[in-house]
Amino acid sequence: MAVFVHPLLLLLVALATVLGLSGQLLLLLAVLATHELAHLVAARLCGLEIARLELLPYGAVADIRGPGRREPLVEAVVALAGPLNNLLLLALSIALQQAGWLAGPWVAPFQAANLAMALFNLLPALPLDGGRILLAFLRRTRGPRPAVAILGRVGRAVALVLAGATGAALYWQVLAPHLLAAAATIWVGTAREEQWVGVTALRALWTKRGRLRRAGLLPVHRMVALEHTSLQQVAEALRPGGYHEIVVLDDRERPLGQLDEVHLLHGILRLGLDAPLRELLERRR
CATH class of the missing domain: 3.10.580.10 (CBS-domain)
Incomplete structure (x- = not known):
């Protein structure tokens, strides 16, 4: 599997270092790593192969190959694995903390990072997991381009709201680079999906004969x-x-x-x- 780092993630690392937030960034990257690992494990359990993975500030874009990768249920399982992993880590850390087996100044930020990662990735925007799930089912009923067009409008609206929240936080003298990075992630992911919608449709057309042979009808x-x-x-x-x-x-x-x-x-x-x-x-x- 080829792994690439998007320039947005490198920019976030540099910005966090300048602002003295390197500790919080390391914690976020650790949470992101478990999130993406859950996606990879789910994909392998579904018989799929990850040929390419590009890391973004709040997730990743994966080139998934294998039979059934465009089935809505399979896509939903793979997409939900990431947020579910974060919610399970959050629940486990809370249980261990209440039992007195987990303590330290990093516990609260770890719990907040897992909660934020799960909730953010469930937003119905690309390239987030919620957007992937919605795209899978819309693509089945509407076709690839109309489905991407719908999610494109939703994604840009979400990105603008996050960018506005960044400006509002700055007005109140609160630095929130993570919100700006989240807005950029959604904006870039939406544009990329719109650019590749034709290639995705052709790939699905190319592999459909194989699905017909396997299913029989x-x-x-x-x-x-x-x-x-x-x-x-x-x-x-x-x-x-x-x-x-x-x-x-x-x-x-x-x-x-x-x-x-x-x-x-x-x-x-x-x-x-x-x-x-x-x-x-x-x-x-």
Whole structure:
């Protein structure tokens, strides 16, 4: 597994060092490490492989590969593992503290960091775990691009609220760089997901034939598209949980022909993403 550190995390480390918050930062990084380890363990238990991991200030972006990685339930299990780990550590530390087996000045910050990590990552924004869970189910019902568009609006709203909270804290002479880092994490994660939505849709289309062979059946969905619609637009509108038939209409909404996902995939490989459906139909004749 290749591990990368995002510049935002390096900037947060430098800022915390300048402000004399290195101790709090080390504690936060330790909590973040257990959070990401829980994701990795859950992914492996689900039979998935983490090919690439990029560390952000309040989480990570992982390139997950393997059968079933786009199933909503599998994505939800892997995403929930991180916040659940933090809540379990919080509950365990409270129990040990009340039993008199845990004490020290680091206990309260450790508990606060785990609570903050769990609650923050459950926000419905990308690349956070709550956003991943919501994206998985929206992608199944709405398609990749509409799902990312919805979460993009939510994510930017959350980022602006956090940035505003940073300014309000500064007005009251309270330094809160973690809030600004959280806002930047959400903003960057949302932009990245919007940038890669097409690649994600094509990857799902490429692997769907394998899922069909393993499952033996998939529900069929019919969709209608105009002849000038690009192959990429059609691919991004497909739902991962079913097999699609595409009825192609001309500008007067008269039927020109019908395609399926196999034709679409072969057309993308031969003609490119920007080719219109009309050209693919003409090549088939």
